[in-house]
Amino acid sequence: MKIAISREVKTAVLVLLSIGMLIWGYTFLNGKNIFSSSRTFFVEYDNVEGLSTASSVTINGMVVGKVHHISLKGQGKLLVEIVMTDKVDIPISSKAVIYSPDLIGGKQIALQINYNDPTLAKSGDYLQSGQMAGLIDDLGQRVDPIAKKLDSVLYNVNILVQTINKTLDPAAQKNLQEALAKLNATMGNANAITGKFDRIVSSNEAKISNIVSDFNTTSKNLSAFSNDLDKIQLQKLQDILNKFDNAASSLDKMMSDANSGKGNIGKLMKEEQLYNNLESATKELNSLLEDVKLNPRRYINISVFGKKAQPYAEPVKQ
Structure with a gap:
């Protein structure tokens, strides 16, 4: 048998569901999910400026909870209630630090976990507080x-x-103004010249590029020519040194032969008789040449009448 549901019952159920969804949405926006198991921790701060309900609670950038409630406590202290929606172990010595994640958004709470502490915090415990200067605060x-x-x-x-x-008189002030005006005009002219130079460079960019390219090519050719010239000069110098070394060796051999009495020079240096004969022959040759010079007719006699030649007489030395 089909049960008929009246319109009033349907309306009542819809209203109850709407109220339930409204309550859930309100509590969720306030950082608490009534359908999930969560833990609550408390933190005392001196200043919570920028922090609001539903602000995120993070560990190394990952959201693990929300700020559920902020209330004023005695002596100017502010009590912040945070709800942890993630099942993360929180040591009792962990610190809840307020920080600014960016320039535009509000502030959040970062949990700095002390992993060396084996004692875990339980729901309802108080955590240590801290504040970190944001980008705007630091700036x-x-x-x-x-x-x-x-x-x-x-x-x-x-x-x-x-x-x-106060110091300058009107004339000096006028001169200063004129100097500033001239300086301004000079700066204007400099800007105009700079503009013209830029236009010239822009219009002749291709030519300048070709000039630079040609200069680079010429520089490379000069470098190669310099290397070749260095090689040629070194080769010539090496040839000259080789010839000089050969000449020195020949001279050394000749001097060695002369000292040992080999060859004409050696015999001349070593054999005294040969030297004396050569010296005597040289003296006689000199005497003959001198007599020819003094008495040429004695050696060259041309006479039509056949004049008798005079006998040879050794010239008298003066």
């Missing part, structure tokens, strides 16, 4: 000193300008 800490120095520089510049204005 602000770096910018603040620079901003202070910049304020000091601007203040000094302002004082310098005021002093110059």
Whole structure:
């Protein structure tokens, strides 16, 4: 037998399901899933700026839980309740650090696990707290000193300008203005020249590239020619050294033969009789040449009438 369900019952069931889904969605958005087993931990902070309900709780970047509730405790302390949805063992000495994951988003809690601690935290325990400076906070800490120095520089510049204005008379101020105007014009001309130079380079880029290429080719050819020239000069120098070495060897052999009495030079140096004969022959030859010079008719006598030749007489040395 088919049971008829009235429209009122269907409406009531639908309303109850809607209420249940609304409650589940609200608790889920608040970081707690009523259909899953979870553990709750508490952390005390001095400042939770940027942290909100449903903020993620991570371990090495992986989401393992949510922030369920934030409440104000005595003496300005803030109590944060986190719900762990992942079954991860959390040692009691682990630290819950608030940090900024990026520049735009809010803050999260990173659990720094102490794996050397064997004692595990139970649901309801308190974990140690900590805070890490975010990118914006770190940037602000770096910018603040620079901003202070910049304020000091601007203040000094302002004082310098005021002093110059008070010191310079109207004529000097006018000259300074003219100098600045000329400097501005010079800078404008320099910019114009730079622009023209850029246009010239752009319009002749192909020619410049060819010139550079030709220069590289010429440089390579000169390098090769220099290497060949070095080889030729070295070969010539080696030939000259070889000839000099051969000449030195020949001279050394000739001197050795002369010292040992070999050859004409050796005999001349070693045989005294040959030397004396040569010296005597040289003296007689000199005497003969001198007599020919003094009495040429004695040796060359041409006479039509047949004049009698005079006998030879040794010339008298003066």
